[in-house]
Structure formats: structure tokens, C-alpha cells
Amino acid sequence: MKKVYIRSYGCQMNVYDSQRMGDLLGPLGYEAAAAPEDADLIILNTCHIREKAAEKVYSELGKLRYLKKRRARNGNAPVIAVAGCVAQAEGEEIVRRERAVDLVFGPQTYHRLPDLLKSHALSGRPVVETEFPPEDKFDHLTKTVPKRGVTAFLTVQEGCDKFCTFCVVPYTRGAEFSRPVTQIETEARALVEGGVREITLLGQNVNAYHGLGTDGEVWSLARLITYLSRIDGIERLRFTTSHPRDMSDDLIAAYAENPKLMPYLHLPIQAGSDRILKEMNRGHHSEDYLKLIARIRDACPDIALSGDFIVGFPDETEADFEATLAIIREVRYASAFSFKYSPRPGTPAAEMAGQVADEVKSERLARLQALLASQQKAFNRGCLGRDMAILLEKPGRHPGQLIGRSPYLQSVYIDAGTHAIGDMVNVTIDAVGSNSLSAHIHP
Ligand code: SAH
Ligand code: SF4
Ligand code: F3S
Numbered sequence: 001m002k003k004v005y006i007r008s009y010g011c012q013m014n015v016y017d018s019q020r021m022g023d024l025l026g027p028l029g030y031e032a033a034a035a036p037e038d039a040d041l042i043i044l045n046t047c048h049i050r051e052k053a054a055e056k057v058y059s060e061l062g063k064l065r066y067l068k069k070r071r072a073r074n075g076n077a078p079v080i081a082v083a084g085c086v087a088q089a090e091g092e093e094i095v096r097r098e099r100a101v102d103l104v105f106g107p108q109t110y111h112r113l114p115d116l117l118k119s120h121a122l123s124g125r126p127v128v129e130t131e132f133p134p135e136d137k138f139d140h141l142t143k144t145v146p147k148r149g150v151t152a153f154l155t156v157q158e159g160c161d162k163f164c165t166f167c168v169v170p171y172t173r174g175a176e177f178s179r180p181v182t183q184i185e186t187e188a189r190a191l192v193e194g195g196v197r198e199i200t201l202l203g204q205n206v207n208a209y210h211g212l213g214t215d216g217e218v219w220s221l222a223r224l225i226t227y228l229s230r231i232d233g234i235e236r237l238r239f240t241t242s243h244p245r246d247m248s249d250d251l252i253a254a255y256a257e258n259p260k261l262m263p264y265l266h267l268p269i270q271a272g273s274d275r276i277l278k279e280m281n282r283g284h285h286s287e288d289y290l291k292l293i294a295r296i297r298d299a300c301p302d303i304a305l306s307g308d309f310i311v312g313f314p315d316e317t318e319a320d321f322e323a324t325l326a327i328i329r330e331v332r333y334a335s336a337f338s339f340k341y342s343p344r345p346g347t348p349a350a351e352m353a354g355q356v357a358d359e360v361k362s363e364r365l366a367r368l369q370a371l372l373a374s375q376q377k378a379f380n381r382g383c384l385g386r387d388m389a390i391l392l393e394k395p396g397r398h399p400g401q402l403i404g405r406s407p408y409l410q411s412v413y414i415d416a417g418t419h420a421i422g423d424m425v426n427v428t429i430d431a432v433g434s435n436s437l438s439a440h441i442h443p
Pocket of ligand 3: 009010011012013014046047048049084085168169172173
């Protein structure tokens with residue numbers, strides 16, 4: 001057996017892609033290595049979203065260079081591959097900057113990995129593959145999926161046509177594309193077969209999904225969710241990430257009508273100031289977002305809302321920043337991610353006047369995160385004493401303890417008794433911390 005070590009950076013779509021790479025390598029005789037030291041093939045599946053994310057890759061490659069050199073002396077140098085969004089954005093530049101790299105391929109070419117390995121083995125030279133291919137990569141991935149546990153990601157939509165001025169995704173992932181329903185269904189059934197009970201549908205703009213349905217019509221995400229929720233064995237569905245502009249009425253209605261769709265929504269607004277939203281090319285005003293949130297809460301009063309925020313976008317004034325805080329106060333998020341704006345090469349915002357000083361960004365981020373942390377705490381506190389269904393996912397810290405997920409995506413620690421991973425249990429929440437809850441199972 002050969003061994004592969006895959007390290008995933010960035011978003012859930014990369015986690016999914018990394019798993020699919022592993023699935024492709026299985027039939028070639030590879031099994032998973034516990035650490036890079038034991039691997040014959042090391043893949044870094046990279047993220048380009050912020051400068052720090054991209055820089056991490058080069059520092060990791062620096063370490064791998066020594067590992068490769070050391071092992072070359074014993075004649076077992078590993079093959080080093082850079083995949084993902086840095087690979088797509090930088091291509092050839094990566095092998096120029098880091099000579100230890102053997103393979104470079106992007107998010108839309110990883111299905112060619114077996115061929116790339118072969119041509120590298122034949123030539124002994126670096127192979128770079130970052131063209132957007134004409135074929136559908138999903139047609140070339142394995143149809144069977146090995147065991148994934150009780151929850152799994154399933155990519156249904158890829159790429160982005162929105163071109164927010166700060167963002168690299170449209171360049172690294174390419175144009176928006178939706179997978180056909182039958183292809184998704186086949187994969188979902190294979191996951192369920194392997195024991196998965198909860199599926200999170202993924203896409204950079206997942207709610208813009210418009211794939212070919214089983215009746216030859218174009219289906220929306222809401223229709224896809226309705227269809228998948230009829231598969232026996234699927235207990236819960238989630239989806240991420242959504243754009244406010246694509247939050248259609250049928251998708252909002254699905255929260256009220258479909259008990260398998262969990263009451264959780266990640267719906268980033270990024271900033272609260274309309275002037276900044278316009279400069280970001282987000283295509284909506286803060287008022288539209290608030291109205292949308294009100295309609296979603298009408299359909300699903302207990303929904304847990306999540307979002308992403310960027311502070312220090314070019315020309316952001318203190319007043320603009322205050323508008324972001326005001327939106328957050330109004331919405332009351334259950335959880336959220338927030339970042340300092342990072343200028344990315346090739347994106348319009350990187351060239352804009354009025355780049356904000358790093359100290360200002362740091363100071364704003366700290367204020368924003370304090371507010372978000374207090375909201376998360378409040379949301380969790382609101383769960384105290386409540387009854388809810390928990391899907392048991394993994395072992396906890398103590399013997400007999402299991403960790404499950406609430407409908408709102410919180411981690412819940414439970415003394416599970418005779419219950420096992422994969423069981424759905426009804427509990428009462430006994431205690432809340434900032435990041436997790438604990439509960440007891442109803443007798
Ligand atoms: N498609 C999603 C976002 C994908 S990127 C959406 O439209 O909401 C994930 C998050 O990274 C974004 O929501 C944004 O908050 C953040 N991000 C993207 N580019 C960034 C940049 N240049 N600097 C800082 N944060 C960024
Ligand atoms: Fe990036 Fe905007 Fe597309 Fe989201 S919608 S992936 S932030 S360009
Ligand atoms: Fe990063 Fe690419 Fe995802 S840039 S956030 S890995 S789409």
C-alpha cells in the first residue's frame with residue numbers, strides 16, 4: 001500500500017474536494033497517512049481568500065522541502081502536490097518559487113490527479129494543470145464513496161459570477177455551475193448507504209443553484225432540497241453559503257414546510273454601510289437584507305442566523321463601520337465569521353484608493369468580534385432548558401460521553417448511556433458555555 005496525506009485549508013468546499021481526491025486515490029492503492037512523514041504523496045489543498053491563508057502554504061512547503069530532502073537520501077522522497085485555490089491563482093509561479101513541488105492543479109482539475117501522477121512519474125518533472133477543463137469533473141470522480149461518518153458535505157454548485165470587488169473566488173473556482181439532480185441524488189444515496197444521516201449541500205453561492213431536474217426542467221435549491229429530503233435515511237439537510245440576492249421565496253418557505261431542513265442559515269452581508277456595499281458590488285442595500293431577515297424569521301421564528309463580515313474595506317470610515325455594528329445589533333446572530341479586509345492581487349478593491357491602516361482594521365475587528373461573541377453567548381443562553389433533537393456524531397472527552405449537533409449547529413455534550421453515534425436523541429439542554437452546550441437525554 002502507498003500512503004497519501006491531504007491537508008485542507010479554507011472553506012468546506014475544499015474539505016469536500018480533499019475527500020474526493022482521497023476517493024480517487026483509493027483504487028490506485030493509496031490509503032490515508034496519519035502524518036506527512038509517513039506519506040508517499042502529500043497534497044496541500046490550498047485557500048487564496050486572504051493573504052495569510054496563501055502565505056501559510058509557502059511556509060508549509062518550506063518545511064516539506066526539508067522532509068523531501070531528508071527522505072530522498074533513503075530513496076523514498078514523497079511526491080508533493082499543491083491543489084486548490086492558490087494553485088489555480090498562481091500556477092507555474094508555485095514551482096518557480098518552491099522547487100520541492102511536483103504537481104500543481106486547481107479545483108476544477110483534480111479529477112485528473114491519477115493522470116497527473118502518471119505523467120510526473122514518467123517525466124520526473126513538475127506538472128502544472130490549471131486550465132478550466134471542458135469536461136464535468138464530477139463525471140470522472142468515483143461513484144462509490146467510502147464511509148464518512150454520520151454527517152457529510154455534498155457539493156451541488158460551484159464557482160461564482162458575482163464578482164464582489166474584494167473576492168478571488170470567481171477567478172479561482174471559475175464560472176457558476178450547478179450539478180444535475182440525478183448526479184447529486186446518486187451521491188446522496190451512496191452517502192446514506194455508508195451511514196450518513198445529515199448532509200450539508202455546498203456551493204460558493206449554493207442558493208443560486210439552478211440544476212437540471214429529473215423532469216428536464218431547471219430546479220431551484222428549494223426543489224432540490226424537497227427532492228433529497230424524500231430519500232429514506234436522510235434525517236437532516238443543511239446548505240451553505242448563501243447570497244442575500246438569491247434568497248428566493250420557495251427557499252424561505254422550505255424552512256417552514258420541510259422538517260428535515262435545519263433551522264440554520266449562513267447569509268453573509270459583509271458590511272452595513274450602503275456606500276461600502278456598493279463599492280463591494282454586493283448588489284443589495286442593508287435595508288433589503290433586514291427585510292429579507294424579517295421574512296425568514298416569519299417563516300422560521302427560531303432560525304439561527306450566521307454571517308461573514310469584512311472590516312476595513314477601502315475607504316471605510318468610522319461611520320461606515322458603525323453601520324456594520326448597527327446591522328449586527330439589529331439581526332442578532334447565533335454565530336459569525338469576521339475578517340480584516342485583505343487586498344488580493346487581481347481584484348478591483350486591491351487597487352482602490354483609501355486602503356485602511358492595519359491598526360484601524362485590528363481595532364474595528366476587535367470591537368465587532370466582541371459584539372458577535374456576546375450575541376453568540378445570548379443565543380446559547382436562550383437554549384437553556386429547551387428540549388431539542390440531537391444527532392450523535394462523535395466521542396466526547398469522558399467515557400460514555402458523545403458529542404452531537406443541535407438543529408442550530410451547536411456542539412452538545414451528552415452522557416449517552418446505551419445510545420450510539422448516528423442515533424437521534426431527544427434532550428433537554430442543562431448548561432451552556434460560549435462554544436458548546438451540555439444536555440441530558442429524555443428517559
Ligand atoms: N460566497 C460567499 C463567500 C465566500 S468567501 C458569500 O458571498 O458570502 C468567505 C468569506 O471570506 C466571505 O464571506 C468574506 O467575508 C471573506 N473574504 C472574502 N474575500 C476577502 C478578502 N479579500 N479579505 C477579507 N475577507 C475576505
Ligand atoms: Fe466571493 Fe462575492 Fe462570489 Fe461570495 S458572492 S464567492 S464573496 S465574489
Ligand atoms: Fe478559499 Fe478557495 Fe474556498 S479561496 S475559501 S478555498 S473557494
